Amino acid sequence: MTYQPLPPEQPAPEPEQESAKGNVLEIFEKIGSVAVPIAVGMYAMLYLGLAQVYKVFGITPEQAGLDQATIFGRLIGTLIELFLVALPGVGLLVGLGWLLNLATRRSVGRLLHKLREQPWIAATAGALISIVAYWAYFGTLWELSGGTLLVAVALVAIFGLLVPFRLMRRRNTGRAGMKVLTGALLGIGLGLMLVAQMVQGAVDIADNGNGNALLQTVGFQNQWATVGDGDGKPLHKDSPEERFLLLGEKEGAYVLYDCGKQETFRRSVEGTTLGMIEFDPDFSDPETGEVKACGYALEDAETEEQ
Structure with a gap:
């Protein structure tokens, strides 16, 4: 039988060290x-x-x-x-x-x-x-x-x-x-x-179309894109550059928001094409800096027809 030497006794911690640990x-x-x-x-x-x-x-x-x-x-x-x-x-x-x-x-x-x-x-x-x-x-x-x-x-x-x-x-x-x-x-x-x-x-x-920094912080995706059908034709033929807010995707369908009509709708992924995707676009007038409605392209097209 072999005997292992006992480990050396550790010195007791000083009161100052114990106090410091306790404070931390x-x-x-x-x-x-x-x-x-x-x-x-x-x-x-x-x-x-x-x-x-x-x-x-x-x-x-x-x-x-x-x-x-x-x-x-x-x-x-x-x-x-x-x-x-x-x-x-x-x-x-x-x-x-x-x-x-x-x-x-x-x-x-x-x-x-x-x-x-x-x-x-x-x-x-x-x-x-x-x-x-x-x-x-x-x-x-x-x-x-x-x-x-x-x-x-x-x-x-x-x-x-x-x-x-x-x-x-x-x-x-x-x-x-x-x-x-x-x-x-x-x-x-x-x-x-x-x-x-x-x-x-x-x-x-x-x-x-213009949000704030807090929404970005909580993860809200202010993502806009032009939307077309399965053949790539724009949903608004008179305004092909009209953009829609992409709110998300679930069960094989996109959830989109049309700012010009102020309505939310769903479209199947297979029958929808997305283009010109952009995060946090600037909808203000580049010359005057005036913030226009995000559906201004559609509104302008309707005005021209009238």
Whole structure:
């Protein structure tokens, strides 16, 4: 029988190293507890917003050939891009706070710590952050504005958020729940604001073909093409250069939008030819810069016939 020598004992980690590791883990835990609810709330709103975008054209994302996996991938990419855009701004705020705390010999840090320990102040801060969701909710879905919007938001903030948050601060589990709820409501509010911009971009595409950068971010394909029959003859003989918005393809048929007639229709792939395909075309007048309707070619042809 052979005996293996025992491995040498590892020196116990120094208290400073343990403290440093604990601080790093605590930072990641705090970031995750805030970032994850925000991301979930924004994802849910962006998913509903994508459905609203296709509703402008009278169809659903599934009717345009988008399955759940495709939608999930596009929206995750959107969240990643938003994260990359927001990260420098958050880092700048953290850096400025660190410099301010250093310049005041940590007085700012001690003051913030004391404020966080005050239940009513912490509850008020959480309510103010969470009210972003209801501000966007009442403003976009209920179409409230002015004094009516302000009164509705104030009532929700005081009676629906402030008092419950104060009661939740009594226990550690309540504090954690308040943090998750605040992050989720913030994500929903930001998502609703983005949805309003997405729908506005879809309306612009339906009217004149020009969308916005946010629609590109969520993966909406603003793709236009000339369309002909199986023999290559244009659908509009009087306007062969007329372009149609290609919304998608499903079950062997293209889903197309005719801006001149403001209608969506389907054509079989075998009986359709596509030409002059272009992403995000410019429908504005090259001389005056005026944005014309995307069906201006068809409208001009009808005017000439009259």
